[in-house]
Amino acid sequence: EIVMTQSPATLSVSPGERATLSCRASQSVISNLAWYQQKPGQAPRLLIYGASTRATGIPARFSGSGSGTEFTLTISSLQSEDFAVYYCQQYNNWPRTFGQGTKVEIK
């Protein structure tokens, strides 16, 4: 099973600042990596797939990068609606596995 490790667990950021979230895979997943955003009481929302392709309707301030075992989600200028929990997920192998999440909170 591929273990996905996200860091940090919590990120405190002021509105308008940049946020950088990391995700590491225990073995290569090539570019088969997705990012999701989840707000309390809501289902997850797909942000990024293929490590760097934004899903439909996702604002350009969200960007993904990386390949192999190291991945990054960057939010260029945090808006109030971006404070949430973010998960990475690999789909290169079975079982599909998620990271434990990074909570982005208001500083």
Place this chain on the structure above:
Amino acid sequence: EVQLVESGGGLVQPGGSLRLSCAASEFTFSNSAMTWVRQAPGKGLEWVSTIGGSGANTYYADSVKGRVTISRDNSKNTLYLQINSLRAEDTAVYYCAKDWAYFGYWGQGTLVTVSP
């Protein structure tokens, strides 16, 4: 717009069984693999199971293998998850999601609580 609506959750005693359903609409259901993902209270996301469009191929997490059966009825555009021998650690919101790789569409979830 793709719609996924889960149902069937509730309170069940340890050792009991439950069948969850996910009604799908606004896409060609039989052409799409479907997936169940769960989330324990206050915890992260856990992939549970995936089924191919025809139903011939199924995949399970080790944590549920042998206790869970994923199935689908393409004539009814409905996905199912049968969970047997329920344990406290199965307490979670269960989401159905479209596709087998990454998940662009999710239902609102149905809560399963396992408690005496």
